[in-house]
Amino acid sequence: MAGMFRSVAPKLAIALLLGGGALLAMQWIDRPAGKETAPTPVAEAKPAAAPAPDKPVERRSDQPMAIDPNALRVKRVLQIDGPFRHGDYAWDEKGAPATGPIIITVDLRAQTLSVFRAGYEIGAAVILYGATDKPSPLGAFPIMAKHADYYSRTYDNAPMPFAQRLTSDGVFIHGSDVQWGRGTHGCIGVPTEFARKLFGVTKVGDVVVITDGKMLDVSQAEKNG
Numbered sequence: 001m002a003g004m005f006r007s008v009a010p011k012l013a014i015a016l017l018l019g020g021g022a023l024l025a026m027q028w029i030d031r032p033a034g035k036e037t038a039p040t041p042v043a044e045a046k047p048a049a050a051p052a053p054d055k056p057v058e059r060r061s062d063q064p065m066a067i068d069p070n071a072l073r074v075k076r077v078l079q080i081d082g083p084f085r086h087g088d089y090a091w092d093e094k095g096a097p098a099t100g101p102i103i104i105t106v107d108l109r110a111q112t113l114s115v116f117r118a119g120y121e122i123g124a125a126v127i128l129y130g131a132t133d134k135p136s137p138l139g140a141f142p143i144m145a146k147h148a149d150y151y152s153r154t155y156d157n158a159p160m161p162f163a164q165r166l167t168s169d170g171v172f173i174h175g176s177d178v179q180w181g182r183g184t185h186g187c188i189g190v191p192t193e194f195a196r197k198l199f200g201v202t203k204v205g206d207v208v209v210i211t212d213g214k215m216l217d218v219s220q221a222e223k224n225g
Helices: 192-201
Strands: 089-091 102-107 112-117 120-126 139-142 145-147 163-165 172-176 188-191 207-211
Touching: 089 192, 112 192, 120 188, 120 192, 172 192, 188 192
Parallel strands: 102 207, 172 188
Antiparallel strands: 089 120, 102 112, 112 120, 139 207, 145 163, 163 172
């Protein structure tokens, strides 16, 4: 779907920092004293299985989730020199933690997507987004599902490589031929190679925050399922 000209503005980005850990206890079994016998084999105690993570609540485009704004923090952004044009992206994990919570930010006005790990920006790309009659939603949405090889069920079986679904009414982040003047039916389109890299670092439940260049009150978002 053709879109109007939209200049790429400076990037705006935020990151969500979460933490957590687990402690596993070992058990020891004592045998009462008495006649010496051959040691009785004892099965190694196994730690209790961690509970399965809760599946994110299904949300429509008009039902963004609430997140704690005090948890949003940026520690580093990538240095991107020169113009950042349609089809361009940057990916650099050097100096960033190898593990940590992932958050994705999308600025529709700046036409950019950024991905952070533990507050460190590791990737950024120029995007396509929804045209006037099919706008991209604003707010925070969890990744609901991931499909490396996906085709649209609504728009002529169009390929959507490395698709990550955000809403129950069909908004995804996915690989696209990102060219100036193009738009989407509400999805966030990124260069396909960038989509592949992004797909490799995210998991279901990671949060995507979409803004129009203005600060959103994500703490008061609607919580309906």
